[in-house]
Amino acid sequence: MTIELFREDGYLKHCTATVVSADSCGVCVDQTVFYPLGGGQPGDTGVLIRETGQQLEILDCCKDRDSGAHLHIVKxxxxxxxxxxxxxxxxxxxxxxxxxxxxxxxxxxxxxxxAPVTGGSISDGSGRLDFDLPHPPGKEDLEQRLNEIIQENHPMTLSWITDQEMQQQPELIRTMSVLPPMGGGKVRLVKFGAADLQPCGGTHVANSAEIGAVRVQSIKNKGKQNRRITIEFAE
Structure with missing residues (x-):
C-alpha cells in the first residue's frame, strides 16, 4: 500500500520515495504526493527524477484495483x-x-x-455537480451566492472518524453516486468553517477565499429532477 502524503498536506509539491515496482502498468513507490484518479478528481501529473538525474514525465496517476498501490503512468x-x-x-x-x-x-x-448530489466531476479549470432538484436555480442568483460563500474565507480543516461512526452519520454524505472512502478503518472529514462538512478524500485549499472568483458556466436539465451545474474560474 502506498503512503498517501497528500491526505495530510495537499500543499506538498514533491517527495523522495523508493521504487517498489516498475513495469508497463506504471511506477509504484512506497510513498507519494501524487493524487490518484478518483472521487471525480483527475490524477496528478508531473515528473519522476531518477538517481541518475534522468527525468520521466508522469502523465497520470491511478490506483491498482487489486493492491491499492499508486501507479505513476510514464511515457x-x-x-x-x-x-x-x-x-x-x-x-x-x-x-x-x-x-x-x-x-x-x-x-x-x-x-x-x-440538495442531494447525484454525480459530478472536476477538470482543470472547471467542475460540475448534478443535483436532485425539481427546478433549476437562477443562474445569476446562484453565481452571486456561490461567490459570496467563497469570499467568506472559510478555513479548511481535516479530521478523522471511524468507519462505524461514518455509518452512524449518513447525513454527512452529500454525494449519492460516490461513497466516502471507507474500508481502511477511518474516514477523513473535510470541513470549511461553518459552511460545509462532509467526507472527502480529495485535495483542497486552505480556505475558501483561495478558490477565487468563479462563474456559472451552465445549468442544464439532465432528467426529470436532475440539474447539472457547471462552474468555471472567472479569471
Whole structure:
C-alpha cells in the first residue's frame, strides 16, 4: 500500500520515495504526493527524477484495483527505474492547485445548492455537480451566492472518524453516486468553517477565499429532477 502524503498536506509539491515496482502498468513507490484518479478528481501529473538525474514525465496517476498501490503512468518507452531505487516525485503544481481550488469550489456549491448530489466531476479549470432538484436555480442568483460563500474565507480543516461512526452519520454524505472512502478503518472529514462538512478524500485549499472568483458556466436539465451545474474560474 502506498503512503498517501497528500491526505495530510495537499500543499506538498514533491517527495523522495523508493521504487517498489516498475513495469508497463506504471511506477509504484512506497510513498507519494501524487493524487490518484478518483472521487471525480483527475490524477496528478508531473515528473519522476531518477538517481541518475534522468527525468520521466508522469502523465497520470491511478490506483491498482487489486493492491491499492499508486501507479505513476510514464511515457511509453521510458527507461524505467530499478527496484529499490530512490527517486524524487515532483508535481505539476500549477495544475494541482487549480484542481484543489475547483474541488473546494464544489464543496461551496453544495452549500449554495442544498440538495442531494447525484454525480459530478472536476477538470482543470472547471467542475460540475448534478443535483436532485425539481427546478433549476437562477443562474445569476446562484453565481452571486456561490461567490459570496467563497469570499467568506472559510478555513479548511481535516479530521478523522471511524468507519462505524461514518455509518452512524449518513447525513454527512452529500454525494449519492460516490461513497466516502471507507474500508481502511477511518474516514477523513473535510470541513470549511461553518459552511460545509462532509467526507472527502480529495485535495483542497486552505480556505475558501483561495478558490477565487468563479462563474456559472451552465445549468442544464439532465432528467426529470436532475440539474447539472457547471462552474468555471472567472479569471
Amino acid at each position: 511509453e518507452g521510458a527507461l524505467m527505474p530499478e527496484l529499490g531505487e530512490r527517486v524524487t516525485l515532483t508535481l505539476n503544481w500549477q495544475r494541482r492547485h487549480r484542481l484543489m481550488r475547483m474541488h473546494s469550489c464544489m464543496h461551496m456549491l453544495c452549500v449554495a445548492v442544498p
